[in-house]
Amino acid sequence: MANERFQSPRGTYDILPKDAPYWRFTRQVLREEAESSGFQRIEVPMFEEKRLFERATGDTTDVVTKEMFGVVRASKMAETDKEDSSQEFVLRPEFTPGIIRSYLEQGMQALPQPVKLYTDGPVFRYSRPQKGRYRQFQQMDYEIIGDGSAASDVAVILLTWNLFKRLGLADSVIVDINSLGDAKCRPKMRKALLDYLSQNLNKLASFDVARVQKNPFRVLDSQEPKTIAVVKAGPQLVDLLCDDCKREFKQVLELLDELGIPYNLDPYLVRGLDYYTRTTFEIRRKDDETRQNSLGGGGRYDGLVELLGGRPTPAVGAAPGMDRIIEYMQEKEIKIPETKLTDVFVVAIGEHALKVTIPLVEALKAKEILTGVSMARDGLKEQLALATRLGARLVIIVGEREVRDQSAIVKDLDQGSQETIPLGDLKASVVKKLS
Numbered sequence: 001m002a003n004e005r006f007q008s009p010r011g012t013y014d015i016l017p018k019d020a021p022y023w024r025f026t027r028q029v030l031r032e033e034a035e036s037s038g039f040q041r042i043e044v045p046m047f048e049e050k051r052l053f054e055r056a057t058g059d060t061t062d063v064v065t066k067e068m069f070g071v072v073r074a075s076k077m078a079e080t081d082k083e084d085s086s087q088e089f090v091l092r093p094e095f096t097p098g099i100i101r102s103y104l105e106q107g108m109q110a111l112p113q114p115v116k117l118y119t120d121g122p123v124f125r126y127s128r129p130q131k132g133r134y135r136q137f138q139q140m141d142y143e144i145i146g147d148g149s150a151a152s153d154v155a156v157i158l159l160t161w162n163l164f165k166r167l168g169l170a171d172s173v174i175v176d177i178n179s180l181g182d183a184k185c186r187p188k189m190r191k192a193l194l195d196y197l198s199q200n201l202n203k204l205a206s207f208d209v210a211r212v213q214k215n216p217f218r219v220l221d222s223q224e225p226k227t228i229a230v231v232k233a234g235p236q237l238v239d240l241l242c243d244d245c246k247r248e249f250k251q252v253l254e255l256l257d258e259l260g261i262p263y264n265l266d267p268y269l270v271r272g273l274d275y276y277t278r279t280t281f282e283i284r285r286k287d288d289e290t291r292q293n294s295l296g297g298g299g300r301y302d303g304l305v306e307l308l309g310g311r312p313t314p315a316v317g318a319a320p321g322m323d324r325i326i327e328y329m330q331e332k333e334i335k336i337p338e339t340k341l342t343d344v345f346v347v348a349i350g351e352h353a354l355k356v357t358i359p360l361v362e363a364l365k366a367k368e369i370l371t372g373v374s375m376a377r378d379g380l381k382e383q384l385a386l387a388t389r390l391g392a393r394l395v396i397i398v399g400e401r402e403v404r405d406q407s408a409i410v411k412d413l414d415q416g417s418q419e420t421i422p423l424g425d426l427k428a429s430v431v432k433k434l435s
């Protein structure tokens with residue numbers, strides 16, 4: 001139908017040219033900070049087997065039970081298609097399980113440990129859309145696999161901190177941190193919590209009563225005022241840690257003190273994914289006590305590699321959410337550095353001019369001079385405005401007359417000067433002016 005209109009799917013949005021520089025800058029900061037700290041880039045598929053997330057993320061979590069998008073073939077399978085049609089696929093709701101799957105599948109356990117990987121890209125969760133909560137959003141993600149020391153917990157928190165610092169948000173955010181204990185102390189913690197909550201069932205919000213038996217840790221995360229009051233009067237996880245976990249957590253906090261990273265010990269922080277052990281953290285806006293709009297989170301997940309079929313291997317990672325970070329940067333009116341796109345902008349007027357300028361542009365690019373060229377039919381004024389917007393220092397103009405005279409006009413936008421230079425001398429002259 002001619003007047004049919006289309007919209008982006010609910011919970012998604014378009015990143016338009018006005019916002020694109022923020023995304024570019026944020027990704028660039030991630031790349032620089034991660035690679036200078038020894039992380040290597042990995043990219044994993046946007047969809048994976050459903051059972052990977054059921055196993056890894058946890059089949060009692062909201063993410064897995066309520067929020068995964070299935071991936072099915074839109075057309076019917078051909079009779080001759082031999083593919084296993086019993087496999088179910090979902091869009092990735094997070095990165096960690098796919099990265100650990102790859103670590104195991106690609107033999108990274110045989111590499112010198114730890115293996116440090118980073119990535120970024122879209123993830124998908126079928127949640128109820130609202131401001132700061134989307135169905136397609138983008139995460140940065142980094143993991144240190146194969147090192148169980150407090151130093152690697154701190155390395156992940158430090159990278160997170162450095163990202164926020166470079167993005168201009170260091171003064172506006174704080175790290176909430178807690179320890180969830182390991183396989184040794186977790187059963188004791190679970191029992192203490194279960195006993196306490198069971199004795200206080202009638203004081204909990206009804207929504208939380210059902211969670212007590214299923215996973216009492218999740219109750220600590222409740223946003224219900226009635227439950228919060230009960231939780232605050234109950235046992236604190238840090239008091240129930242075994243000696244090893246206590247010592248390790250103390251080391252983490254001491255190292256954070258030494259690095260001057262501000263943190264808030266939050267004994268009720270549990271996070272929404274099942275695989276976390278020991279150090280767990282979340283980064284939030286200082287003005288958001290509830291963590292409703294947390295900017296990033298992470299922690300240790302020492303059992304996950306084994307759970308997915310590998311040798312027991314400690315690991316720690318984090319995933320800041322780019323959409324919320326960028327919204328926060330814009331709200332705080334943080335200016336991002338302008339990226340220089342062009343040193344030299346070449347304007348060719350007419351077909352003959354184009355033939356002359358194309359080899360010139362290639363020659364300048366070969367000298368690693370950022371060179372833009374315009375073949376549009378806009379007037380000279382518009383071309384010069386574009387050159388200025390792209391940050392060009394020199395503009396080279398070749399029109400019919402210049403082709404005839406075998407010359408070019410060179411405008412120096414910084415100095416406001418202009419001269420005519422023979423084509424033969426042009427490359428050397430540009431190089432000289434820029435050096």
Ligand code: AMP
Pocket residue numbers: 094125127132133134135137138139272293294295296297298319320321322323324
């Ligand atoms: P999680 O993987 O749940 O630990 O989330 C890590 C980060 O991803 C959060 O701190 C948010 O910044 C971001 N995030 C999680 N869910 C959403 C969502 N639905 N929309 C936008 N950002 C999200």
